[in-house]
Amino acid sequence: MIISSESGPVIRPIRPTAKFMLSHPAHVIALGMGSGLAGKAPGTVGSLWGWASWLVIQNHLSLPAQAALIAMGILVGWWACTVTAQHMGVSDPGAIVWDEVIAIWLIFYLVMPTGFWGQLSAFALFRFYDIYKPGPVAWADQLFKGFGWRGGWGIIWDDLVAAFCTLMTLALWRWL
Numbered sequence: 001m002i003i004s005s006e007s008g009p010v011i012r013p014i015r016p017t018a019k020f021m022l023s024h025p026a027h028v029i030a031l032g033m034g035s036g037l038a039g040k041a042p043g044t045v046g047s048l049w050g051w052a053s054w055l056v057i058q059n060h061l062s063l064p065a066q067a068a069l070i071a072m073g074i075l076v077g078w079w080a081c082t083v084t085a086q087h088m089g090v091s092d093p094g095a096i097v098w099d100e101v102i103a104i105w106l107i108f109y110l111v112m113p114t115g116f117w118g119q120l121s122a123f124a125l126f127r128f129y130d131i132y133k134p135g136p137v138a139w140a141d142q143l144f145k146g147f148g149w150r151g152g153w154g155i156i157w158d159d160l161v162a163a164f165c166t167l168m169t170l171a172l173w174r175w176l
Contacts, residue, residue: 013088013089013090013093014088014089016031016037016088016093016095018034020087020088024083024084024087025080026079026080026083026084027080027084027087029076029080029084030077030080030085030098031084031096031098032045032049032050032097032098032100032101033049035049036094036098037095042095042097043094043127043130043131044127045097046097046098046101047100047101047123047126047127047130048123049101050100050103050105051104051108051119054104054109057105058108058112067109073098073102074102074156077098077099077156078149078153079152080098081096081098081155081156082147082148082149082151082152082155083152084096085147086148091145091146091147091151091154092151092155099155099158100130100159102156103126103162103163104123104163106163107122107167108122110167111167111170121170121173122166122170125165125166125169125170126162126163129162129165129166130158130159130162134165135165136161136164136165137162137165139161140157140161141158143157143158144157
């Protein structure tokens, strides 16, 4: 919300609601079709939504179509995260969960087919890297900050790095 002050317009952060989400297509995407509206742990809820939606997607799209969907999801998500963060007045709001969704899609695209325990391991590792941000994830989280296209990319970038770390950990685990 933009309010006026003596020094000019000030952006006041807003808490997203269903009404806010439905007010712009970018909000629907960035807020993970509503999963980002969760009162507690929206990133985990968004990741769970990503997991559930991937189980449907993989059964209806070919591998090349899945790859194209992820690529388009990154580009459209960049736009949606940029717009939604600006409208919320927060550079990286927790309610924006499209970054978790697209990262978990990428992970599952590369580890499937695997059973429930393999999927759960991938999910848990991703949540570990996304929440605690060790090493390269912390670096990625600090690389692109602020509003605009740079900040929108930063919202997605650290989760892509967390996905990469998850995949590297799974590969090392399988190798050992």
